Amino acid sequence: MTPEELLPDELLERIRGRAAAYDRDNAFFHEDLQELAAAGYLKLFVPTSDGGGGLGLEAAAQCQRRLATAAPATALAVNMHLVWTGVAHVLAARGDHSLAFVLEEAAQGEVFAFGNSEAGNDSVLFDSRTAAMPEQDGGYSFTGTKIFTSLSPAWTRLGIFGKDPDARNGAGELVHGFISRETPGYRILDDWDTLGMRASQSATTVLDGVTVPANRIFRKLPVGPNADPLIFAIFACFESLLAAVYTGLGERALAVGVETVKRRTSFKNGGRSYAQDPDIRRKVADAAMAMDNLYPQLRSVTADVDALADHGAQWFPKLVGLKVNATETARRVVDLAIRVSGGSSYFRGSELERLYRDVLAGMFHPSDDESAHNTVANAWLGPLED
Template identity: 90%
Template sequence: MTPEGLLPDKLLERIRSRAAGYDRRNAFFHEDLQELAEAGYLKLFVPASDGGAGLGLEAAAQCQRRLATAAPATALAINMHLVWTGVAHVLAARGDHSLAFVLTEAAQGEIFAFGNSEAGNDSVLFDSRTFATPEQDGAYSFTGTKIFTSLSPAWTRLGIFGKDAAARDGAGELVHGFITRETSGYRILDDWDTLGMRASQSATTVLDGVTVPADRIFRKLPVGPNADPLIFAIFACFESLLAAVYTGLGERALTVGVETAKRRTSFKNSGRSYAQDPDIRWKVADAAMAMDNLYPSSGPSLPTSTPWPTMGPNGSPNWWA
């Protein structure tokens, strides 16, 4: 399945047409999410045998790149669902099926969100300011505050982690688990109003003794850096998909720049198109070459949706053909 197959032009244009309105109203992308779910987009990593697209990380990144050309905030929020399903995929490919239930539930329509980020925690995954307190039968209760919880209005599964400071003889242990939308003990704050990213609705989530049952605790790791496959999988998926979104954003910015330069005219130069201004041509060429550095050398250069120069009669690039 290609990015164009999963995100046909008509769907992409509908998503693009709504992006500015979401941001203007500080509204969540409900319509985008519904259409993407109906198109099977939330099942990129779900095996084809379970009704998904069966893609790997590289192909999923190309899909996200394409989506970001239409609606960056939508793409960033969808990233959080894809991070968890991608982590499950990456682990399974290495023989670790501890998150097999993530792919199973994604196939059933559940939406996963990423509830790990904490204000002031520059240790990221290697420590936590959230308290994880062991309870009976292997369950844990979590108390703390998570920020940038994208998909806040829509997630049905939220991945969280916290620290059991008394574990490992006082060295501490990081405990990872999932809660559901129906779990009690959490609050979502109405505190998201970020220009250009409003549609993601990445609100703060307050955990106030929320309990994760034993069967939803999927990792216990020592505090500090470690080589557990979960850590590799989270960073691999998060960073790759994030880079894909901003690559798509750059592609769209270049396209809009060319279109705008062609459309606008100069008062002082008798109505000539700004596309004929040498300074503007230089800036567009510089941006295009910067974008070209992002792509693998084994593949094509800029995608067909982005203007790429034809050669002029003197052998120099013609950016405006």
């Protein structure tokens, strides 16, 4: 199915029509989620044999790009569900079926969320500040704090990870598992009041000895970088789908800017349209050319994931490079759109004002600018010498 079939114009306009109110009220996108679920959107990666869309990462990213043109915060939160289902799909395509249950449960309507981010943990997936203590039955008890837990009001399955500090002869071991909404031992804080991406309701989740049974523990990895397929799958889906959301945000900002320029007229020039102003035209052209550079990069990287391309050590530079390019390009395009749209875009409630606040969130998602540049430099020049 195409993005237009999965997200027909009528559905997209209803979602766009609710975005401003969600942002104003700092409210979760319950109606959007209900409609998207009813349309089968949460099953993009689920095989067609199980009632899903059977899509790969390239097609799913284009769907997210389209959704983000209507409501970036909705798309960003839905990303977290799609990351886990995408990871299960990417692993299965490589012969690893350890997360087959994720796709099976998504087919049944479960909503997955990503509970890995931690304040002050710049090691991201390679270490954890959350304690994962083994229990006698093979399960683990997790204690720690997870931030930016999107879909907080709605998830039914939350992926978490933590560190067993005594495993592997004291070197530590990273333990990954899933809890359900009904699992005791966690608290969701009412602390999401942010500058932008407000409808995502990515609240803090406190794990107070929450137990993950043995049958929901799906990976145990050494601390530090490693070549486990799970790490690649998470990075591939997380970075690509993030890039898709910010690509869609930039695309919408450009479209709104163009519409506004065509409507604006110059009193000084006798009511002539600002679309005839050379400086305005140059800014619009700069924004359009920036977006034109981004579209093929998103398609190329995601298509290569689907095709099982072997980029070796260049895979992670490609993924983080895509994410940074998408978030920074979108930021530049929103800025240009505001510049050509005039003072009306500065007022609370205008779409460009909301997009301006939403796009700023891009700098905080992993991999951040510093980490991404370090990854790319190491791939091309080798690590820094001691």
